[in-house]
Amino acid sequence: MSTTRARAAAILKAAGWEFAPPPIVWSARLTRCAGLFVIEKDSRGVWRPEIRLSIPLLRRRDWPWPMEVCGIRCHDAERVQLRILEHELIHFALWVEGKEWGHTEEFRRIAFERFGHQAITHGIGSEDA
Numbered sequence: 001m002s003t004t005r006a007r008a009a010a011i012l013k014a015a016g017w018e019f020a021p022p023p024i025v026w027s028a029r030l031t032r033c034a035g036l037f038v039i040e041k042d043s044r045g046v047w048r049p050e051i052r053l054s055i056p057l058l059r060r061r062d063w064p065w066p067m068e069v070c071g072i073r074c075h076d077a078e079r080v081q082l083r084i085l086e087h088e089l090i091h092f093a094l095w096v097e098g099k100e101w102g103h104t105e106e107f108r109r110i111a112f113e114r115f116g117h118q119a120i121t122h123g124i125g126s127e128d129a
């Protein structure tokens, strides 16, 4: 298991979710936003969830620290990555539970109660979902 996936598994477990994380892909081409939760149909028509993380945005260490991510002040790249992972995993968890998985009121509540996030979007780059 990759380090990132192990981190995601630990986040899910700590938040009380019993399921495993989806595949997590580090992307060099993702420059528009730091993280993205996507579901795509595979060749057999099965929906496959995936979390994509931006190499250019998340491996960057020369931000004007502290950075505000998910409404939380982050002082290093490690923390930024964790906040983004938490955010994308909420999308995933809502999807697994068959719920509306956008930035809904329920999303806001979970983000606040389980992770202390003060913002419903993560705030690095633009974000559709």
Ligand SMILES: [Zn+2]
Residues within 6 Å of the ligand: 087, 091, 103, 120, 121, 122, 127, 128, 129
């Ligand atoms: Zn989001």
